[in-house]
Amino acid sequence: xxxIKNLHVAVDGKExxxxxxxxxxxxxxxxxxxxxGSGKSTLSYVLAGRAGYDITEGSIHYNGEDLVExxxxxxxxxxxxxxxxxxxxxxxxxxxxxxxxxxNAQRRARGESDLDAVAVLRLVxxxxxxxxxxxxxxxxxxxxxxxxxxxxxxEILQMAVFEPKLAxxxxxxxxxxxxxxxxxxxxxxxxxxxxxxxxVITHYQRLLDYIVPDRIHVLAKGRIVAEGxxxxxxxxxxxxxxxxxxxxx
Amino acid sequence: MNLALNLDRKAxxxxxxxxxxxxxxxxxxxxxxxxxxxxxxxxxxxxxAEWLVGDLPNGVEIFDLAQPNxxxxxxxxxxxSIQNVMSAASLALSAxxxxxxxxxxxxxxxxxxxxxxxxxxxxALLVLEESASLNLLEGAGAADFRNVGxxxxxxxxxxLEHVRISQQAGDAVLVEExxxxxxxxxxxxxxxxGFGSKLSRMELExxLEGAGAxxxLSGVSVLDGKRHSDVTTNVIHSHGDTNSTQxxxxxxxxxARAVYQGKVTVAKGANGSDSVQTAKALLLxxxxxxxLKPELEIFADDVKCAHGAAVxxxxxxxxxxxxxxxxxESEARGLxxxxxxxDAVEEIANADQRELVRTELLAALKAVA
Numbered sequence: 001x002x003x004i005k006n007l008h009v010a011v012d013g014k015e016x017x018x019x020x021x022x023x024x025x026x027x028x029x030x031x032x033x034x035x036x037g038s039g040k041s042t043l044s045y046v047l048a049g050r051a052g053y054d055i056t057e058g059s060i061h062y063n064g065e066d067l068v069e070x071x072x073x074x075x076x077x078x079x080x081x082x083x084x085x086x087x088x089x090x091x092x093x094x095x096x097x098x099x100x101x102x103x104n105a106q107r108r109a110r111g112e113s114d115l116d117a118v119a120v121l122r123l124v125x126x127x128x129x130x131x132x133x134x135x136x137x138x139x140x141x142x143x144x145x146x147x148x149x150x151x152x153x154x155e156i157l158q159m160a161v162f163e164p165k166l167a168x169x170x171x172x173x174x175x176x177x178x179x180x181x182x183x184x185x186x187x188x189x190x191x192x193x194x195x196x197x198x199x200v201i202t203h204y205q206r207l208l209d210y211i212v213p214d215r216i217h218v219l220a221k222g223r224i225v226a227e228g229x230x231x232x233x234x235x236x237x238x239x240x241x242x243x244x245x246x247x248x249x
Numbered sequence: 250m251n252l253a254l255n256l257d258r259k260a261x262x263x264x265x266x267x268x269x270x271x272x273x274x275x276x277x278x279x280x281x282x283x284x285x286x287x288x289x290x291x292x293x294x295x296x297x298a299e300w301l302v303g304d305l306p307n308g309v310e311i312f313d314l315a316q317p318n319x320x321x322x323x324x325x326x327x328x329x330s331i332q333n334v335m336s337a338a339s340l341a342l343s344a345x346x347x348x349x350x351x352x353x354x355x356x357x358x359x360x361x362x363x364x365x366x367x368x369x370x371x372x373a374l375l376v377l378e379e380s381a382s383l384n385l386l387e388g389a390g391a392a393d394f395r396n397v398g399x400x401x402x403x404x405x406x407x408x409l410e411h412v413r414i415s416q417q418a419g420d421a422v423l424v425e426e427x428x429x430x431x432x433x434x435x436x437x438x439x440x441x442x443g444f445g446s447k448l449s450r451m452e453l454e455x456x457l458e459g460a461g462a463x464x465x466l467s468g469v470s471v472l473d474g475k476r477h478s479d480v481t482t483n484v485i486h487s488h489g490d491t492n493s494t495q496x497x498x499x500x501x502x503x504x505a506r507a508v509y510q511g512k513v514t515v516a517k518g519a520n521g522s523d524s525v526q527t528a529k530a531l532l533l534x535x536x537x538x539x540x541l542k543p544e545l546e547i548f549a550d551d552v553k554c555a556h557g558a559a560v561x562x563x564x565x566x567x568x569x570x571x572x573x574x575x576x577x578e579s580e581a582r583g584l585x586x587x588x589x590x591x592d593a594v595e596e597i598a599n600a601d602q603r604e605l606v607r608t609e610l611l612a613a614l615k616a617v618a
Binding site: 048049050051071072073075076077082084087088090091092093098101102103105106109141158162 | 564565566567569570571572573574575576577578580581584585587588589590591592
């Protein structure tokens, strides 16, 4: 589903990723772990199509298509979803209006008809309950005044509503206490599906206790320096990044 | 205006017009709105513009200022304030206009619709007596040149909601001066939606004259092409324990220009005055311009005054977030522009009028974004 080959990315002329190769098949959950500054967030932004990231070498293919050529909105309509580390506050747009606008924009791009307000509300309500997203939150301006946990829950709610094929979770665990973390992880696990791939980006092994990955890649200084099964997370937890990064160098 | 009406005031106004002439950009208050250049050779003229009142709600009294024998309430207020040379011109050069009165204690439920049309000068007077309340929807139609001099008197405990929509008006030069006097416990809530013209200026002078008097001003403008829209306010806290808020938002594209000049004066002894002023503009291109000038003059102690102005572009992070959720760029921009204006629109108390302004904004944003 996702094929990243020898990806080099520069920001303001400075190389952040230098030669990342990664392959994710439908139904798989991959974790990308790494210390701060390793390029984890850069990778997630490049996949979502944010401006300011220059791909100097390599390629990204998504279902056989060159992802780099697509605008962020085209990627979203084709099923790429990025749960952001820092969801943006948008005063003046209610959460519900945003969800309806985005869902219908994606549907339209796929040649599907718009859902009316009642249908969207029904859909959102059904998914919101298990994520503990209240009616009141849906009426408020998007992310404005939301706590860290509320913002992350809303990201996962969007994932549930948009039903992406490739979900990238960028540090979804950051800023969450253990109860919120469990709630978010459950929300993600419910969405595990043979047709859906996930890329879970995290600094800590903690999240992977709840979202158990099929494969773990360790990113350091813009390269993948170690790969393995879920047991790699435990090794990292026990011995720290220094050990693995040092070994690779 | 009826000649018997106030000959002295009319003569005084004429003298002001004669000595000052048409305002131009070298006069500080008109720096961003060069009326003389916009009018060109046609000058101020001496034509009488027209007014049109929609269905008159029960309980509202009306008097045509062109008619003889004005009632006492008209005589008591008309022409009492001459705030600047254009207000003087409307008094000196007009022979017509409308006066409206809401009697003591009358709460008028239906909005009153007042439109100014045609070319020239016109006067208007609105008197809300003690504890009266009214909703006024004012429309400003296009004309080569029009100058409206509006006097609003809000009695003790009275309440006026005023919404003015100035449609996009191509080559028109539209100037209006509103002089609002608010007695103790009186409330004035006004919203000005402007879509610009060759030169559009709404100038407000608001006096908070008794304890508990309040003025809440808000406005939005969406300007395209070479259009111009100027809101100039002068809020005078002449009495203590008074409150004023101002929130103006502008979206400016192409070579358009938005102007906000807001002055708040807290007079000596007007302790306990509270005032907030905010003006923000989004510029959609290199050639768009916004001149935002909040200003404070405080002569009293123990006052709370805050002001701020900001000019910027759409937030790139917000734009990316929306696009990453599948919303196409143009639609995302439209959504953000609308959101930017929304808090000012929410200041409109009447739901129908709020929707009316939203609809106009959507259409204008579609054109400019």
